[in-house]
Amino acid sequence: MRSFSEIDTIAKRASKAVGFSWGIAEEIGKNIRILEMFGLPGLNNLNEYYKTLRVKKFQNISLIAKNNSSKISYCPIISGVNFLDQINTIEELNEIYFENLAFPILFIPFLSRASEIIGKRIFLTLDDKEFLLNFNQSIYSNYLSGSILDKSDLVKVKFIDNKNNFDEKTWTELYRLSEDTFVEETEQLKEKGAGAGLTDND
């Protein structure tokens, strides 16, 4: 079994070898480590993408807009780097769309890290595959096959506002249960149990 440290190093070096700068290669190393740690096929997708890079060109994106489309497939690395770098600006767009993104699995860890930076969950769909990115702590997904995805025709990114997943009724019911751990106070306990006095008019 390869360790995550080895995976990070090999992904970084391979990325430099195919032409990315050292700074971007460092990002890719960390990202592939994240994918593999979360059980997603990072190294397989990276290897396949780098093989494809030898024979095919990909579109680099600079400024991320609400709608991004290109006849030539977008490079998932440059798209991801710019998404991560521009996250504080593009967060305001609420939803972002990419048409024609190559090897989209490689795009995921940039979004996962962006989720941590802005403190919001990100809901990502790659065509019919769904991913919930939780502050770079976990990734919840219906994509479990572990196969290589060479392209996604439509990528949707949605920033999820921080809100509870439960309603007030659930809260109240559980609060009532929690009250069973409290002690009913007698008048005497009210006087003696608290540190402060009963009046603060001194």
Place this chain on the structure above:
Amino acid sequence: MEVKLRDPKVIMKLSKLGSFHQSKLSFLRSFLKEFKDWDYTRELFNLDDNGFGIAVYSFKKNNRTYSLVCFANEIKDAERSDRVIATKWDAAFTLYDGVPTKKDLERLSENVPKQEVGRLSYKELTLSRANKSVRIFNHVVENLSKGMQPDKEILSKVGYLYRTTAVYGSGKFGLADRFRIKNRKEIYGPFRLEMMLVYLVREFTFDQVNHIAKSRNPRVAVKLNKDICRNLGIGNSTGLGMAPFIVNHPTLLNNWILSRETALKKIREIKVIKKSEFELFKTCIKKSIKNVTSWNTESEFQKNKIRQLLSDLNKFTYYLENEFKFEKNFSFNDMYIWVEKNLEDECIEYIVSLMMEPYDNIVDPLTSTMSSDEEKYFSIPTERSVLDLRNILEENYSNIIKIDFSQKKNNQNFWFISKNKEEPRLADRFSENGSELEQPLAIARDIKKLYQRISNQKNSLKIEKFLIDNNDLRHVVRRAFITEKFPYAEIQDNTIGYNLMPIDMLRLKLSFFGAIKFDPRSTKWLRICMFQGAPLANDLKSFDDHWVYNSLN
């Protein structure tokens, strides 16, 4: 009184870092302190008459066990090499997490002796190999087998029976990743498991010579005297492989140096130095001089430094006995100011290390701050502006951005990874091939490039926009922002200049390990000794924290 931390622009110069010495903060000392009350056991010792076979040693406490698994092998003299290109060693070791089963030992026996070409698992924590100092090893075995102790003079010239040539950890070759074990309290300090491996290897070397001597002459042989054992450490040969580490781990480097600087600052801020504290300091100074006078090296560079150190120590001793008044308020601050004014770097840093000796209350809490959660500081704060970046560069790299990299001499070298051994190397850019595959270790040059690149950018431009067209310098943008929070994260020197002394980088790291007797064999590799004078494992419970100065040599 508040004393300022020493200026990173002074402390982080390579010549200064290359003058650091071991201290109470050093990892091998903090390791022993942490493990002194663990139970030590020799679990298995299955060597043949020539000392070849397998042995297992363990440290245990509560439900935790760490086991050193040793494989001693027969190799020909011609096969013995300390260089990383070697493929066979006298002994190979791994530190196993728990108690290895028979099946584990079989698996390890097939992989550990192969080192880099073997595969380890997440159950193994560190990996190493070592070669005998053949002359010393044979001398010891020969004498013990005749019922005599070895000649201490001969031993003191080398100081060890074995020297390791690499110690690997943190996920290398399939070993456990750091994250799997980082929450264990006993290994909060950096490199603690590497230190444990080396320490247990030292025990193995004593058992091995005793065993061979007894096998050779069962009736007459004696065991190696315990005092002699205590005065033997484990040697280590270290080449350039270690140098990039301190560049590649800026927050970790900061935490090491910051701990040392914080300790010094706090000691200088003590108003009243107690007599017992002053006496302990003086005793340590006096005893430590033996470690300097027995410091052997053929290196003229190091010989000069040792001569200067001894001469400065004489000056310092005179000052201590005739001018220094410990009863005065803030007397250790006065002493430090005198030291800085009158002595050279080698001695200044020597005294700084020794000033820590009386102060467990200051030093001990710092040892647990010397690790780093590097991932936390990896992302670039792209919402910041070019003005912010410019300010950081002008403030934290003011000497670096004055270097003229259009001069050939300032670009003389490049760092690369060798294809045959995947190890870092240094070469002359103008006479060797391969500079197009240079590693990102020319930080000073790239910081200067970055400074020039932003000179024609608007101050208000955000880093997120700047990076779109400047990702070739992304690695140094990241570093610059790191230095904002971590003032000691960056070496304040040119690591590719004609006058670079790579051994300064090695010595910095090795001093934090706790190594002594640095013996440069060239500008690119050196030998050192670890654990010389340290208590033996069976005596750890009556541990003396100042053992490093108790050497008989």
